[in-house]
Amino acid sequence: MGAAMGIPIISYLIDPALKVQSSEAWIPLGSLEGFPVGSPKAFSFTRSNINGWEKTVNSYGGFILVKSGGDILALSNRCTHLSCSVNWDEGREEYVCPCHDAQFDIEGEVNAGPPPHALDQFETKVEEGNLFVHFPAVKAHEG
Numbered sequence: 591m592g593a594a595m596g597i598p599i600i601s602y603l604i605d606p607a608l609k610v611q612s613s614e615a616w617i618p619l620g621s622l623e624g625f626p627v628g629s630p631k632a633f634s635f636t637r638s639n640i641n642g643w644e645k646t647v648n649s650y651g652g653f654i655l656v657k658s659g660g661d662i663l664a665l666s667n668r669c670t671h672l673s674c675s676v677n678w679d680e681g682r683e684e685y686v687c688p689c690h691d692a693q694f695d696i697e698g699e700v701n702a703g704p705p706p707h708a709l710d711q712f713e714t715k716v717e718e719g720n721l722f723v724h725f726p727a728v729k730a731h732e733g
């Protein structure tokens with residue numbers, strides 16, 4: 591009897607150590623009307639990950655491009671070479687990585703530099719006029 595009563599207590603104490611928070615989620619970015627057509631606009635968000643008693647908070651970001659036909663492209667700002675953050679250069683009309691001078695076109699394809707593939711993409715959805723991106727991003731070189 592005593593052992594049976596102790597199991598829930600032990601389970602309660604051990605559970606947090608075994609618990610891993612799922613990191614998959616739809617991230618709300620606000621009204622789609624807030625994103626201009628034809629020009630990438632930056633977004634960012636944070637995600638926390640709980641692994642037992644350890645909690646880490648990571649920042650993520652990217653760019654939303656609403657195309658003239660209405661299609662939406664959500665690119666990660668993480669360079670596919672060594673993960674530096676790329677910036678949109680309006681004058682050059684390309685994403686530029688400051689670390690090793692990589693350049694990506696407006697759709698995230700490699701124009702120049704060492705990156706092995708295009709910028710990763712987030713899935714998107716629009717619900718009631720609001721834009722969401724799916725975390726995690728999908729690697730561009732995966733099917």
Ligand code: FES
Pocket residue numbers: 669670671672673674687688689690691692703704705
């Ligand atoms: S990290 Fe971007 S070019 Fe190296």
